[in-house]
Amino acid sequence: MLGSDIVIREALREDVVAIAAILAGDTVGGHGDTTDPAALPGYLAAFDRISSSSNETLYVAEQGGEVVATCQTLVTTTLSGRGGSSMIVETVFTRPDCRGQGIGAKMIRHCIEKAKAQGMRAVQLTSNAARKDAHRFYERLGFAQSHLGFKLKLK
Structure with missing residues (x-):
């Protein structure tokens, strides 16, 4: 069965x-991610901020002892919806050579189960408008x- 030997777990600093x-392999997003060792301190600092937050969790999918996918969740509470909380899923990426094995679906289902267990009112995500395959993937799930999303880049 596809994706059956996948373990979803919280990321560790040594996974960074x-x-x-995985992020550097993205050819669509244009986020400037890189495997250049000079960038590692920035990634580690971001990991430390995420891991110290009570509202954020960084996950990895591991297959055969290797990290093959990642995603991040953020819990947000708003006054709208009578003070309801939602889980936002971000940065969902699977290594290109591991796509089509059900890994991404398993990660998203893991996030949905976490949201249900925490009593969230919704799970939401955004996806780059150019990622048509990803849109179909999310619809299948x-x-x-x-909604229509907007972004103002500051850097």
Whole structure:
């Protein structure tokens, strides 16, 4: 069965190099991620901020002892919806050579189960408008496009 030997777990600091390599393999997002060792301190500082937050969790999918995918969650509470909390799923990436094995779906389902267990009212995510395959993937998992997103880049 595809993806059956996948373990989803919280990321460890020693996973950061593998996570950065997965992010650097993205040819669509244009985030400037790199495997250049000079960038490692920035990735480690970001990991430390994420891991010290009570509202954020960075996950990895591991297969055969190797990190093959990653995603991050953020819990946000708003006054709208009577003070309800939602889980935002971000930075969902699977190593290109591991796609099509059900790893991403397993990660998203893991996040959904975590959100249900925490009593969240919704799980939401955004996806780059150019990622048509990703949009179909999320729709297959039950997500519906409901909002139009905007971004103001500051750096």
